Amino acid sequence: xxxxxxxxxxxxxxxxxxxxxxxxxxxxxxxxxxxxxxxxxxxxxxxxxxxxxxxxxxxxxxxxxxxxxxxxxxxxxxxxxxxxxxxxxxxxxxxxxxxxxxxxxxxxxxxxxxxxxxxxxxxxxxxxxxxxxxxxxxxxxxxxxxxxxxxxxxxxxxxxxxxxxxxxxxxxxxxxxxxxxxxxxxxxxxxxxxxxxxxxxxxxxxxxxxxxxxxxxxxxxxxxxxxxxxxxxxxxxxxxxxxxxxxxxxxxxxxxxxxxxxxxxxxxxxxxxxxxxxxxxxxxxxxxxxxxxxxxxxxxxxxxxxxxxxxxxxxxxxxxxxxxxxxxxxxxxxxxxxxxxxxxxxxxx
Amino acid sequence: xxxxxxxxxxxxxxxxxxxxxxxxxxxxxxxxxxxxxxxxxxxxxxxxxxxxxxxxxxxxxxxxxxxxxxxxxxxxxxxxxxxxxxxxxxxxxxxxxxxxxxxxxxxxxxxxxxxxxxxxxxxxxxxxxxxxxxxxxxxxxxxxxxxxxxxxxxxxxxxxxxxxxxxxxxxxxxxxxxxxxxxxxxxxxxxxxxxxxxxxxxxxxxxxxxxxxxxxxxxxxxxxxxxxxxxxxxxxxxxxxxxxxxxxxxxxxxxxxxxxxxxxxxxxxxxxxxxxxxxxxxxxxxxxxxxxxxxxxxxxxxxxxxxxxxxxxxxxxxxxxxxxxxxxxxxxxxxxxxxxxxxxxxxxx
DNA sequence: CTGTTAGCGCGTTCAG
DNA sequence: CTGAACGCGCTAACAG
Numbered sequence: 001x002x003x004x005x006x007x008x009x010x011x012x013x014x015x016x017x018x019x020x021x022x023x024x025x026x027x028x029x030x031x032x033x034x035x036x037x038x039x040x041x042x043x044x045x046x047x048x049x050x051x052x053x054x055x056x057x058x059x060x061x062x063x064x065x066x067x068x069x070x071x072x073x074x075x076x077x078x079x080x081x082x083x084x085x086x087x088x089x090x091x092x093x094x095x096x097x098x099x100x101x102x103x104x105x106x107x108x109x110x111x112x113x114x115x116x117x118x119x120x121x122x123x124x125x126x127x128x129x130x131x132x133x134x135x136x137x138x139x140x141x142x143x144x145x146x147x148x149x150x151x152x153x154x155x156x157x158x159x160x161x162x163x164x165x166x167x168x169x170x171x172x173x174x175x176x177x178x179x180x181x182x183x184x185x186x187x188x189x190x191x192x193x194x195x196x197x198x199x200x201x202x203x204x205x206x207x208x209x210x211x212x213x214x215x216x217x218x219x220x221x222x223x224x225x226x227x228x229x230x231x232x233x234x235x236x237x238x239x240x241x242x243x244x245x246x247x248x249x250x251x252x253x254x255x256x257x258x259x260x261x262x263x264x265x266x267x268x269x270x271x272x273x274x275x276x277x278x279x280x281x282x283x284x285x286x287x288x289x290x291x292x293x294x295x296x297x298x299x300x301x302x303x304x305x306x307x308x309x310x311x312x313x314x315x316x317x318x319x320x321x322x323x324x325x326x327x328x329x330x331x332x333x334x335x336x337x338x339x340x341x342x343x344x345x346x347x348x349x
Numbered sequence: 350x351x352x353x354x355x356x357x358x359x360x361x362x363x364x365x366x367x368x369x370x371x372x373x374x375x376x377x378x379x380x381x382x383x384x385x386x387x388x389x390x391x392x393x394x395x396x397x398x399x400x401x402x403x404x405x406x407x408x409x410x411x412x413x414x415x416x417x418x419x420x421x422x423x424x425x426x427x428x429x430x431x432x433x434x435x436x437x438x439x440x441x442x443x444x445x446x447x448x449x450x451x452x453x454x455x456x457x458x459x460x461x462x463x464x465x466x467x468x469x470x471x472x473x474x475x476x477x478x479x480x481x482x483x484x485x486x487x488x489x490x491x492x493x494x495x496x497x498x499x500x501x502x503x504x505x506x507x508x509x510x511x512x513x514x515x516x517x518x519x520x521x522x523x524x525x526x527x528x529x530x531x532x533x534x535x536x537x538x539x540x541x542x543x544x545x546x547x548x549x550x551x552x553x554x555x556x557x558x559x560x561x562x563x564x565x566x567x568x569x570x571x572x573x574x575x576x577x578x579x580x581x582x583x584x585x586x587x588x589x590x591x592x593x594x595x596x597x598x599x600x601x602x603x604x605x606x607x608x609x610x611x612x613x614x615x616x617x618x619x620x621x622x623x624x625x626x627x628x629x630x631x632x633x634x635x636x637x638x639x640x641x642x643x644x645x646x647x648x649x650x651x652x653x654x655x656x657x658x659x660x661x662x663x664x665x666x667x668x669x670x671x672x673x674x675x676x677x678x679x680x681x682x683x684x685x686x687x688x689x690x691x692x693x694x695x696x697x698x
Numbered sequence: 699c700t701g702t703t704a705g706c707g708c709g710t711t712c713a714g
Numbered sequence: 715c716t717g718a719a720c721g722c723g724c725t726a727a728c729a730g
Contacts, residue, residue, distance in 0.1 A: 049462040051723030113398040221627040253630035278570040281602035400707035
């Protein structure tokens with residue numbers, strides 16, 4: 001491979017001059033500049049960023065550490081991150097933790113070894129370990145999607161509490177009073193905040209919160225399915241379900257279909273997260289759409305501002321609003337409540 | 350930041366000894382080994398991979414360059430790549446080209462600068478430029494999902510021709526003879542191969558190929574929508590549509606719904622690409638499911654084998670079979686051709 | 699405007 | 715079994 005030295009030889013100048021021409025730093029006479037540029041072209045010279053960054057201490061690369069890129073919400077975040085980073089000359093590495101704190105630490109260590117300039121993290125848990133590691137190496141971190149107890153960290157997320165509130169308020173507005181919730185693990189802020197929003201909406205509507213209607217599990221299809229089946233066994237019956245994310249919603253939908261419970265006739269269903277356009281032809285679910293792309297983009301911009309020194313020194317927390325989109329999975333509760341022994345007509349989901 | 354020198358000082362040995370202990374290369378007495386390890390722990394020492402790789406000429410990082418990570422098919426590929434890479438100590442950078450060859454070249458150059466060890470590429474076009482660039486830097490490339498005219502390149506993909514054939518054979522088996530196709534750009538091999546499979550299935554069934562029923566556009570929802578509307582205007586009418594990917598299928602579905610054409614009663618629909626479980630509760634479309642995860646995993650393994658010297662020197666082309674999954678979007682053609690009074694039955698997502 | 703010197707942090711010689 | 719010297723490719727810092 002050609003190095004800067006080869007270019008210097010060919011152009012008959014010193015390596016330093018080549019460096020200056022390439023980076024546009026310092027002066028160079030038009031003549032030598034031209035000679036260098038020609039040599040670069042002739043040799044097909046590509047600078048070695050690894051060597052460059054060994055000196056400059058900056059690799060111009062970011063890392064996005066999330067739970068699972070296969071989740072459309074995170075996919076969209078990833079796209080936002082990548083667009084913002086590429087626009088400013090940064091590359092992005094990605095890592096999937098599957099919500100495991102040990103995987104997360106392992107990746108973070110690997111990325112620290114590679115001297116990444118900054119990390120965008122969707123934390124798998126509440127431990128402060130990741131931040132200590134990054135802090136020790138003075139690698140800035142921006143936390144995405146979730147709250148953490150560590151102070152002094154930049155955060156970008158959607159307003160889970162308000163979103164959940166809006167979703168549940170929509171249900172109470174339709175006349176529902178028995179509303180089940182299926183949410184994620186207790187140690188993830190989005191799980192907690194969405195339950196908090198749910199409780200606030202109920203309280204505002206003058207409805208007592210029944211803890212038996214709140215199920216914590218995980219943000220997965222299986223959780224949605226299992227917990228929905230549990231909710232169906234409760235008496236007096238639930239007339240609406242609030243799923244804390246899209247996977248849970250689809251699991252719940254599957255359980256409802258199996259039980260021949262029609263949505264929205266016999267059961268209303270609302271959820272966080274909309275599917276991107278192009279992944280369905282005819283959206284059916286009433287959702288709280290999170291601005292996932294913007295979460296990714298804003299977070300990356302925040303991080304890049306810090307890295308480029310443009311950033312404020314003060315901590316920044318960006319909370320983006322979600323959008324309630326009412327569709328066909330919600331309706332007023334049936335006049336005659338569904339009973340455990342009732343016979344159902346065919347489901348029309 | 351602590352360097353290997355700091356560890357050496359603290360342990361009272363030379364940097365070389367530390368290096369040997371850390372990398373498990375060469376000998377070290379148990380006593381010194383212990384001292385070094387303690388120093389590493391006390392200092393929270395993390396090796397600098399950038400410096401290391403300046404020497405070793407290997408960064409232990411791969412790049413995945415695809416059209417759009419937001420497409421579930423590529424998302425799943427990305428996951429397969431990442432899993433395979435992480436298992437062998439490699440990190441992965443990703444880049445979205447949006448099918449633009451100039452973007453692709455720009456990224457490739459950026460990645461070459463960063464001295465990535467290898468590239469997994471979903472080529473945006475048929476130009477040989479990307480391969481020349483990588484070849485000049487002796488960076489191995491594995492081509493994913495698509496064929497390229499360049500010889501000597503490893504490739505991993507699903508069998509588009511056979512998959513399309515199976516899908517269309519399913520339709521002819523049901524009695525369809527007027528089958529429309531909507532596919533991607535003409536310079537992408539998957540577009541072409543799927544049309545080829547379509548034509549073979551028709552020919553085998555003794556049906557003449559009508560070029561008017563074949564529409565090239567792009568792998569997008571808009572293309573599916575627009576071209577489906579065109580196909581609906583044709584006489585004698587088409588009784589089935591083959592969409593070359595999921596986005597096209599959803600666009601077509603939208604056009605059908607607007608035109609009050611019921612699927613599958615008045616129109617059958619088949620497509621490439623299944624949606625991952627968890628993104629729908631009740632799959633409706635008859636599809637040719639591609640093993641996207643395996644495409645990513647196998648491609649990464651192939652590349653890693655080459656990098657680790659385990660790989661064969663000969664070129665490898667892996668063609669994975671897809672799976673025909675028959676669901677509810679296909680049925681025999683209506684006995685009475687579709688008329689204006691048809692009622693569209695909602696197709697649940 | 700241009701060249702020289704001196705590392706960045708590590709691993710590969712080659713001597714002890 | 716251990717250490718000293720050197721260089722990977724590049725760029726601050728300082729001459730000239």
